[in-house]
Amino acid sequence: MNNISIYDTTLRDGAQSEDLHLSTEDKIRIARKLDELGIAYIEGGWPVSNPTDLHFFKDIKNYDLKIARVACFGSTHNPKSTPDKDPNLKAVLQARTEVVTLFGKTWDIHVQEALRTTLEHNLEIIAGSLAHVRPEVRELFFDAEHFFDGFKARPEYALQCLRKAWEAGADVLVLCDTNGGCLPQEIGEITSRVQEALPGAKLGIHTHNDSETAVASSLIAVSKGAVQVQGTINGYGERCGNANLCSVIPNLELKMGCTCLPEGHLPLITSTAHFVSEVANLKPFPRQPFVGNSAFAHKGGIHVSAVTRNPMTYEHIQPELVGNKQRILLSDLAGRSNILFKAKQFGFHLEKDDPFVSELLAEIKQRESTGYEYAAAEASFELLLNQTLGRMRRYFSLLSFRVIDARHEDQAQPWAEATVMLKVGGVVEHTAAAGQGPVNALDHALRKALERFYPNLKEMRLVDFKVRVLSGRSGTASHVRVLIESGDSHSSWITVGVSHNIIEASWQALEDSMNYKLFKDDQRKLDQITAEK
Known part of the structure; x- marks a missing residue:
């Protein structure tokens, strides 16, 4: 050599x-x-x-x-x-x-x-x-x-x-x-x-x-x-x-x-x-060969079906040789193989003809046609999977929210306040909070309402917040997609929301983010109890 x-x-x-x-x-x-x-x-x-x-x-x-x-x-x-x-x-x-x-x-x-x-x-x-x-x-x-x-x-x-x-x-x-x-x-x-x-x-x-x-x-x-x-x-x-x-x-x-x-x-x-x-404070290039996040990512249903049988069909080397890993993406191009692979990744062994698979695939395709992006927001997909299989408890439900965003001529910056009304179990919680902008105020109000019931939410932090306009044809009435990355001491996760209203899209992503934190904490507790037995 x-x-x-x-x-x-x-x-x-x-x-x-x-x-x-x-x-x-x-x-x-x-x-x-x-x-x-x-x-x-x-x-x-x-x-x-x-x-x-x-x-x-x-x-x-x-x-x-x-x-x-x-x-x-x-x-x-x-x-x-x-x-x-x-x-x-x-x-x-x-x-x-x-x-x-x-x-x-x-x-x-x-x-x-x-x-x-x-x-x-x-x-x-x-x-x-x-x-x-x-x-x-x-x-x-x-x-x-x-x-x-x-x-x-x-x-x-x-x-x-x-x-x-x-x-x-x-x-x-x-x-x-x-x-x-x-x-x-x-x-x-x-x-x-x-x-x-x-x-x-x-x-x-x-x-x-x-x-x-x-x-x-x-x-x-x-x-x-x-x-x-x-x-x-x-x-x-x-x-x-x-x-x-x-x-x-x-x-x-x-x-x-x-x-x-x-x-x-x-x-x-x-x-x-x-x-x-x-x-260097530069965003990594996802499609960079060998080391990029997308270097071994598979999205098309035919590709996924093949690589799950033999990765060599669509991978020129084993990702692990360069410290990378294979990723299976979910999108409107996804087939049953994508669903089965992701379900297995999250601990579910489903059969190809399982009605849950058809239901979940149809739901994903419908949602992605309106702008949802589950390839990036795997936490939202995991929640959707567990909800479809009936393994997801309802931690809280929204009754209403209201956001006020205003600015007076004698103020240097706008101010924002959010009010939320939730039902947690049989208890109605009604609270308000201010924030640096409407989304931050909504985040504060939601946390304020929930932390009395779920103190572990105090460990959670928002890591990143991204907004993308999905179509410019409607001008300021265009649909937007919001991706929120959250994290705690164990991991980080990304959730998604889509709407023509940026506050509603942000709410969806925030709601998924809180639910994911609570769900994963419950899973860890169950795993610990099982291990102790």
Whole structure:
């Protein structure tokens, strides 16, 4: 098996994404998580570019990374300077990392227009910079910036740049598709030609995703001899991003027979992807291959019927290999297989011809035709399932609610008040509460009415609240769907409500949320009693 070194540049190249901002503390947390995953190299940043990277290199020394080596990134020296006097190279060496990566120009247009120097002087810059750093570090990598574009323009000169870096002591020559415009077949052909021209050199690959081919280009480079792949978690990076390591690594390990991570670490990749997106405060992409929430989700009835018999029918790998899981969704496309699977998941073993199945399927299809979304709101489905099977007690029933939302000209903000009248058992409870907006007031009033009877509702908290307009044809009279995520110390759950009235839709989701909490607590008590017997 080929050993491929994974070089993560999330903290440097990934942080250049326009919607991603990382503090020093964020970078430390991500670096430690990447070390747990088993990444070989973590590029910490470019110390001359910003104070955050300077602080990172200082602070990361306080942590004992078990696997990863931290790399410092920098450029070859300024054409008007010399290696020993160049501020950039001084900052790189002051970071005192075992690994240094220097990038240099290999495309004649960049040499002449960006550096504004001669082609010959650029060769001297590359050689001098790497030779100056080489004695001070354990490993030295050369990022050949814009290499593929440079090779297509002047192949001999691009190869000269690589040869100078290699002779100056670079351990790996990293071929960069910096503009992300090369197609995989070009990457493969040029990598092969470099391998032939420099048979003793170790090659790496660094691709950007501007043509949506960064992962494919990285894989084909490995097939042509590259031994290092640079990329970022979740594909973060400037413009359209970098090669997504969450796709590169599973493809290399599971499909190309390569070793990238320590044995047994691949299942950590899904949790790592989600952790990095959480620290970066970016919503995870659900349809991301391998690690996305939808990567192994099945919605169509025919698909579900097949995967319940043999997952290989619609899954290219076992989800557990990458730490993900299979999900069966419920929707207006659902068939009996979906219902049977979900029922089994919740502890019910129903037969295909059971009348309950037909009743539940018809109810789901009817509700989803009006806008309900049970694929996202599984708690509401579980309640519906238990209600249909007669296993759901009525914890309370609504008699009426009223919400007042008003603003006076002398007030900076509107105020809201909700009044609810409920029946709990044979007791009528009538109460009111204020809140930050009508939904919050309704939530407060409902809790106030119920907590006397069900004190465990005090443990429950609202985690998220989402509203979506289902159709714009009716303007402000359009139907809306409300999804509410709630949680307690045991778990979190999502419920749904739909109406042309946003308060009514919110009430439905709130009511389901309270009922689900009470129902699950009852189930836990029953399980505990059974276990004690």
